[in-house]
Amino acid sequence: MRALLIIDVQHDFLPGGSLAVTDGDSIIPVINGLQKNYDLVIATQDWHPADHGSFASQHPDINVFDQFDLYGLEQVAWPDHCIQNTEGADLSPLLNTQLVEAIFRKGTSKEIDSYSAFFDNGKKKSTGLTGYLRERDITELHLCGLAADYCVYFSALDSLEAGFQTAIISKATKAIDKTIYMDKKEHFLQLGGKIL
Incomplete structure (x- = not known):
């Protein structure tokens, strides 16, 4: 059984949003077209409290995109x-959500960020996604x-x-920084992942 995991297609990551990914909206029709090919479709939402610790606004001596210790x-x-x-946290109305069976929210604790749909960045708290996929007999996940x-x-x-x-669907993803992504993509492939 195969599942499609749609990550964070939210206003703030789309053109005009506060953390916009260049041409991020261009992948929405592609994602909409893919959904019918899967046994299960699920999605995630970044869902931060207003005083989240990852926000530069919470640290007077830190600028946006600086690296720091949290x-x-x-x-x-x-x-x-x-x-x-x-x-800004809403899913794009252009995203077809009729086949989306569950939405997993992440980044809800102000002390720790959560990039992954599975865990926070310190792997202290699970979203429950692993168990959900296993209960649905999913063996293959495309992101x-x-x-x-x-x-x-x-x-x-x-x-x-x-x-x-696990596979990442290249035509249905966009990066903030393509150079960073190229290095990360190589690492993902070395670990046994696939790029479709």
């Missing part, structure tokens, strides 16, 4: 984005969405680690 973990300082119950170099990539690594055959 409670012992390396962290990128992001612009405020995907704040709970705001339009798409935003952004390829962060949330898609780290979700794909955790999917491999959980034992799923």
Whole structure:
């Protein structure tokens, strides 16, 4: 059984959003067209409290995109984005969600960021996604969405680690930084992942 995991197709990651991925909206029709090919379709939402620790606005001496230590973990300082119950956190209305059976929210604890759909960045708290997929007899997981170099990539690594055959659908993902993604993509392939 195969599942499609749609990562963070939310207003704040789309053109005009606070952490927009260049041409991020161009993948939405592709994702919509893919869904009918899967036994299960699920999605994620970044879902941050307004005072999330990853936000540069919470640290007066840190600039957006600086690297810093957040409670012992390396962290990128992001612009405020995907704040709970705001339009920026909403899934794009252009995304067809009729086949989406579940939405897993991440980044809900202000002390720790959560790129992966499976765990927070310190792997202290699980979203329950692994168990959900196993209960549905999923053996193969294909990932798409935003952004390829962060949330898609780290979700794909955790999917491999959980034992799923894992692939990233290149035509249905976009990266914040293509150079960073090229290095990460090589690492993912070396671990046994596939790029479709």
